[in-house]
Amino acid sequence: MSQALFGRLMASAEQAGTPIDAPDKGRWIKKRDDADIAVMAKAESQSLVLGRHSRTLMVSLDESRYYLMAGFRLSIAVVDGFELCDLTPGLFALAVLELDLDPVASAATIRDALEGRYNGVAGYNGHDLEEISNLFPDILCFRADNNFSFTEDIVRSVGSYLAHTYEHGALPISKETRNSLARIFETGNKHLPYALILQGMLSFSWQSFYLEVYRCIENMYPLSRLKRLSSSFPTNIPLRDLAILLEKELAWRPREEEALAAILRECSSSTLKALHAAMCATSPPNDLHAASAKLVYSTRNELVHFRPRLPTLAKDDDTWDAQVRALVDCLDEIYGACGDVFHELQVN
Numbered sequence: 001m002s003q004a005l006f007g008r009l010m011a012s013a014e015q016a017g018t019p020i021d022a023p024d025k026g027r028w029i030k031k032r033d034d035a036d037i038a039v040m041a042k043a044e045s046q047s048l049v050l051g052r053h054s055r056t057l058m059v060s061l062d063e064s065r066y067y068l069m070a071g072f073r074l075s076i077a078v079v080d081g082f083e084l085c086d087l088t089p090g091l092f093a094l095a096v097l098e099l100d101l102d103p104v105a106s107a108a109t110i111r112d113a114l115e116g117r118y119n120g121v122a123g124y125n126g127h128d129l130e131e132i133s134n135l136f137p138d139i140l141c142f143r144a145d146n147n148f149s150f151t152e153d154i155v156r157s158v159g160s161y162l163a164h165t166y167e168h169g170a171l172p173i174s175k176e177t178r179n180s181l182a183r184i185f186e187t188g189n190k191h192l193p194y195a196l197i198l199q200g201m202l203s204f205s206w207q208s209f210y211l212e213v214y215r216c217i218e219n220m221y222p223l224s225r226l227k228r229l230s231s232s233f234p235t236n237i238p239l240r241d242l243a244i245l246l247e248k249e250l251a252w253r254p255r256e257e258e259a260l261a262a263i264l265r266e267c268s269s270s271t272l273k274a275l276h277a278a279m280c281a282t283s284p285p286n287d288l289h290a291a292s293a294k295l296v297y298s299t300r301n302e303l304v305h306f307r308p309r310l311p312t313l314a315k316d317d318d319t320w321d322a323q324v325r326a327l328v329d330c331l332d333e334i335y336g337a338c339g340d341v342f343h344e345l346q347v348n
Helices: 002-015 034-042 089-098 109-116 131-132 154-164 175-187 194-199 206-218 223-232 239-250 256-266 268-281 289-304 317-341
Strands: 044-049 053-061 064-070 082-086 137-143
Touching: 002 089, 002 109, 034 053, 044 089, 044 154, 053 089, 053 154, 064 089, 064 154, 064 175, 064 223, 089 131, 089 137, 154 175, 154 194, 175 194, 175 317, 194 206, 194 317, 206 256, 206 289, 206 317, 223 239, 223 256, 223 317, 256 289, 256 317, 268 289, 268 317
Parallel strands: none
Antiparallel strands: 044 053, 053 064, 064 137, 082 137
């Protein structure tokens, strides 16, 4: 691992026209302790790449779990579930190699750090961690709190952290919407498509954010029809698998606006009223489910289809923010009520 780490530094310097002397000689970071060596040798890791610069590695060993984040801002406030801790040589090496992090230091700086310092040179007993970590992008190191179950999932953990630290994100997402996002990442149903919510939150446009949340709700559209079907014809597979089978073999899919109205019945009256208010300024009608579904689906069509007869959506940030928040709140309640029913085999 040391060879790969220092090889990455030397390759970067050489590519910039500054080869490092004695590239075949041993160089390493001074070890911290045996426990840290065990992390390098035995830990399981999972990476999440959000773009060219923002990357996260989850490292698990026994009862300990760490999140190593490159390209993220350090929160000035405490984020529940994350305890900031010192980066160790083992965790640093894993982050660089597993996340494929390139050096950010100049070739001259790399040369100054490495040249003339290697195994066999008098007095050399390894590099200090800070000397080498400063040559790479900043890496935040957090120990996950096992009392928060969402920290077992890398997508939910990154989503939670970003919701709490989004102040400088691409969109002017309000504090109220960030709170809704944090809540759904931290306490939402396990079957939620969290990757889509995270993808929307990282978008540079409200329209994309809206569509990603809509897609999460869309995933549940077959539920009401298949529940009725399975009451007459019991199935030995989860309803979601039945929906996949019917689409594959019969090309069947539910009508979207109708299915949306049906699935919105799983939302509380207050959440549904907030959705209608966000989508339309008029007073709510008697059939709030159908009216809200029509508005949500109409917006979806205007975003997805590019046709001369469809107007270009022009909404301010506050309007988009309210609509996305209302959809997120509906999504949370829909999956809370039906996520297990749809995704898991129900035994009577």
